């Protein structure tokens with residue numbers, strides 16, 4: 421399997437605070453890869469560097485073989501930030517229609533793309549509702565739909581299920597698995613252990629260090645523990 425994301429020796433500091441330290445990482449085509457770590461571990465900073473909206477102090481990021489940032493990559497990468505970037509006064513459909521026009525889809529393509537992404541996130545029946553009347557979970561799902569509009573082959577999601585109830589969270593994960601089956605590579609950040617468990621592979625981030633990277637099963641096996649939480653604590657101790 422070829423690598424879709426390759427990160428070499430990434431380092432970054434905000435002032436004197438070093439938030440990413442010696443990060444090396446490879447994410448392979450077709451996997452759901454999780455970045456797991458507590459608040460402040462550096463997940464969002466790392467994701468922003470992969471997407472190319474933030475420049476590291478040193479180190480390089482390649483996505484699909486191209487050095488980031490690259491204009492070409494915009495066509496094939498979908499990104500959902502931690503906060504929803506939606507027009508509150510427009511309906512769900514209007515938000516997606518606006519995005520489609522930015523991507524240059526014609527009228528026919530737009531209607532089909534909008535219908536398809538709304539189906540994926542189960543919002544078809546709410547498509548004409550104004551976004552300001554959406555619940556938090558509906559807004560997250562609409563953001564997910566927005567990140568899928570241009571049919572990316574790499575999807576990067578920063579805490580997609582924060583503030584979402586367990587039932588909806590499950591449905592979003594079902595969507596992610598379906599997208600993976602269709603060939604998409606997915607990178608997702610989380611601090612929730614049961615979500616981390618659903619990933620094919622995981623990188624554990626703590627205080628800017630990548631303390632471990634493997635499948636959930638192997639991470640637990642390596643430490644001889646039953647839960648990812650215990651594995652995380654154990655890897656964290658050995659790094660100190």
Ligand SMILES: Nc1ncnc2c1ncn2[C@@H]1O[C@H](COP(=O)(O)OP(=O)(O)OP(=O)(O)O)[C@@H](O)[C@H]1O
Nearest residue numbers: 434437439457458459460461462463464465466611
């Ligand atoms: N623009 C910024 N300026 C200064 N410090 C920043 C900036 N962005 C992030 N930081 C700091 O960098 C560290 C890592 O932040 P980051 O947002 O990457 O963590 P995170 O793992 O995504 O956390 P969370 O799960 O809470 O989103 C934190 O200490 C944060 O305060």
